[in-house]
Amino acid sequence: MDAEAQESFREFVANRSPALLKTAVLLSGGDRHAGEDLLQNALIKAVGRWHRIDEPEAYVRQILYRQQISRWRLKRRGRELSVAEPPEPGADGDAASADAELRLLMRGALARLTARQRTVLVLRYFEDLPEAEVARILGCSVGTVRSTTHRSLARLRALAPELRSLGRSETEAGRQPSGDYSPVEVRS
Amino acid sequence: MNVDELVRDALREQAAELTAPGPGFADRVLAVRRRRRVRGLVSGAAAMAAVVAVAVGVPLLDTGKEDVRPASVLDGSGVSAHPDQSPPRDAIAAGRSVLAAYYTAEPVVRSGDRGVLTRTYWLLDPETGTYRKDDRWSFVAVAPGARTAAVLERTLPARRIGILDLASGHVDRWITVDRGVGGLAYSRDGSRLVATTYDEHPDLLRRAESSSGDVAWVLLFGGESSRSGFYVLDVADGRGDWSPVADRQDINGRQDFAFSRDGRLVYSQVVGGKDGLQQFHDLDGNTVPAPANERHLRSDVSARLSPDGKLAALGLTAEAKDTSWSEIRDPYTGEEVARVRGAQLLAWVDDRRLIAWERAPGSEEYRPRLVLVTIGSEKVVPLSGVREPGEVFETVEWEPVFVERRS
Numbered sequence: 001m002d003a004e005a006q007e008s009f010r011e012f013v014a015n016r017s018p019a020l021l022k023t024a025v026l027l028s029g030g031d032r033h034a035g036e037d038l039l040q041n042a043l044i045k046a047v048g049r050w051h052r053i054d055e056p057e058a059y060v061r062q063i064l065y066r067q068q069i070s071r072w073r074l075k076r077r078g079r080e081l082s083v084a085e086p087p088e089p090g091a092d093g094d095a096a097s098a099d100a101e102l103r104l105l106m107r108g109a110l111a112r113l114t115a116r117q118r119t120v121l122v123l124r125y126f127e128d129l130p131e132a133e134v135a136r137i138l139g140c141s142v143g144t145v146r147s148t149t150h151r152s153l154a155r156l157r158a159l160a161p162e163l164r165s166l167g168r169s170e171t172e173a174g175r176q177p178s179g180d181y182s183p184v185e186v187r188s
Numbered sequence: 189m190n191v192d193e194l195v196r197d198a199l200r201e202q203a204a205e206l207t208a209p210g211p212g213f214a215d216r217v218l219a220v221r222r223r224r225r226v227r228g229l230v231s232g233a234a235a236m237a238a239v240v241a242v243a244v245g246v247p248l249l250d251t252g253k254e255d256v257r258p259a260s261v262l263d264g265s266g267v268s269a270h271p272d273q274s275p276p277r278d279a280i281a282a283g284r285s286v287l288a289a290y291y292t293a294e295p296v297v298r299s300g301d302r303g304v305l306t307r308t309y310w311l312l313d314p315e316t317g318t319y320r321k322d323d324r325w326s327f328v329a330v331a332p333g334a335r336t337a338a339v340l341e342r343t344l345p346a347r348r349i350g351i352l353d354l355a356s357g358h359v360d361r362w363i364t365v366d367r368g369v370g371g372l373a374y375s376r377d378g379s380r381l382v383a384t385t386y387d388e389h390p391d392l393l394r395r396a397e398s399s400s401g402d403v404a405w406v407l408l409f410g411g412e413s414s415r416s417g418f419y420v421l422d423v424a425d426g427r428g429d430w431s432p433v434a435d436r437q438d439i440n441g442r443q444d445f446a447f448s449r450d451g452r453l454v455y456s457q458v459v460g461g462k463d464g465l466q467q468f469h470d471l472d473g474n475t476v477p478a479p480a481n482e483r484h485l486r487s488d489v490s491a492r493l494s495p496d497g498k499l500a501a502l503g504l505t506a507e508a509k510d511t512s513w514s515e516i517r518d519p520y521t522g523e524e525v526a527r528v529r530g531a532q533l534l535a536w537v538d539d540r541r542l543i544a545w546e547r548a549p550g551s552e553e554y555r556p557r558l559v560l561v562t563i564g565s566e567k568v569v570p571l572s573g574v575r576e577p578g579e580v581f582e583t584v585e586w587e588p589v590f591v592e593r594r595s
Contacts, residue, residue, distance in 0.1 A: 025206055040216070132488060
């Protein structure tokens with residue numbers, strides 16, 4: 001790697017590592033050290049091909065997601081992380097604090113998913129990627145993405161009984177028709 | 189609030205709390221890399237070649253259940269359904285489409301750091317009407333009519349293409365080529381083959397190792413495809429020309445070409461901001477715009493145009509409990525003209541019916557089965573049993589290959 005490439009790499013890391021680290025930490029179930037480790041390894045792999053990569057961010061992200069696959073291969077259950085316990089609900093807690101508690105509960109539940117389940121949810125709900133794009137990135141079928149998403153949301157409910165009071169998601173229950181979904185006659 | 193909304197909010201809140209890595213992060217990465225520069229460090233990453241089944245969709249039929257006898261599976265126009273079978277043992281067909289083959293795929297390790305995603309085909313025996321495992325082939329394209337198939341032997345890229353008689357199981361003749369071929373597709377009339385050439389096995393897997401020592405086998409992606417071009421070969425005499433195609437970053441390791449509707453162009457999938465993008469080439473390999481009747485199609489929806497060419501099958505557009513709908517568009521304007529049941533449209537049965545993957549009811553999971561769907565009707569006729577989602581990520585559960593059956 002020549003000096004120019006190193007400079008370009010440093011610039012990329014300075015600009016993009018904050019965003020990339022967020023994804024890496026979320027993929028790691030909220031464990032910052034594991035996230036930094038994940039990102040560091042992805043960047044090391046990218047450095048080796050730096051002069052041949054047209055879109056470094058896309059490349060690094062793909063490595064991040066793929067590394068997660070390698071993790072879930074041998075550690076199907078993943079290691080469980082300790083997460084902050086949600087505070088006891090206050091006697092007269094308002095709606096905002098109730099929502100905050102739910103989010104904290106959700107974090108804890110997310111950390112206890114398998115890496116595979118968490119990766120699919122991060123790609124679908126944090127990165128907002130369509131199912132087919134998730135399937136392409138992870139090298140699986142759209143059907144596998146769908147079934148993994150369903151299983152993961154169901155698992156979250158099982159992990160945190162408090163979440164059972166929530167409405168069923170569109171993914172779980174199907175979209176509530178906001179309009180008329182009945183088939184339209186073909187115009188001849 | 190729904191569970192997925194809470195997942196989204198929780199992830200975003202967590203991300204917002206994270207501070208950036210320290211100032212020396214890039215230097216730390218470079219230093220660790222210098223220390224680790226040993227062979228075997230894998231430049232990880234990959235994405236699966238979206239498997240585009242070579243499906244020549246086509247027309248006709250109604251209701252399910254009225255199983256036809258095996259002998260008429262290829263030339264009949266009725267429905268042959270086996271909702272109790274997954275993968276199917278007996279022929280599945282409807283109207284002008286027949287499930288001529290299906291395949292599975294699983295990673296096979298070849299050496300220390302290389303492996304191959306290896307397919308195994310089950311081919312429809314036109315005499316018995318049953319699917320028969322034939323593990324001689326790494327790739328099979330069934331010709332319209334489902335009586336012959338073009339096959340590639342186990343070692344890819346292959347220097348010869350077999351024309352297999354599906355009834356006898358024998359290769360009638362071989363077409364030899366100078367450049368290695370990894371994928372095949374027939375023209376709509378069955379007279380020509382487009383054979384995609386690769387310098388390496390198109391389904392190559394690379395050993396990826398995480399920092400903790402875990403190992404995975406991953407397919408090559410963007411910029412790592414060895415695709416070099418394609419032959420267009422006359423099936424009758426085996427003659428044809430090879431055309432080079434420029435390297436590009438936005439394709440998977442395997443990115444096979446297929447003929448356009450009129451056979452004057454070829455196209456393949458490209459990976460971009462939207463699903464199912466496609467790039468057309470003329471038969472000299474130059475990139476060209478999509479033909480007027482195919483520019484709204486998606487490379488990942490194999491049904492493509494209806495037999496009469498008036499309708500275009502597109503992707504999933506709406507879902508409700510136990511139910512999916514896909515779009516039918518005007519191929520020229522791109523305007524939606526109908527929604528039809530089905531999560532993934534695979535092949536046309538006639539000008540108003542299709543075979544699709546559709547979710548089986550009664551489960552939160554997406555558990556698809558082959559069904560017959562009709563434009564203008566909510567009726568869904570199961571054709572196969574449910575394809576249960578697999579546990580191993582790279583493994584491809586049975587993947588259908590539909591072709592036109594002919595009288």
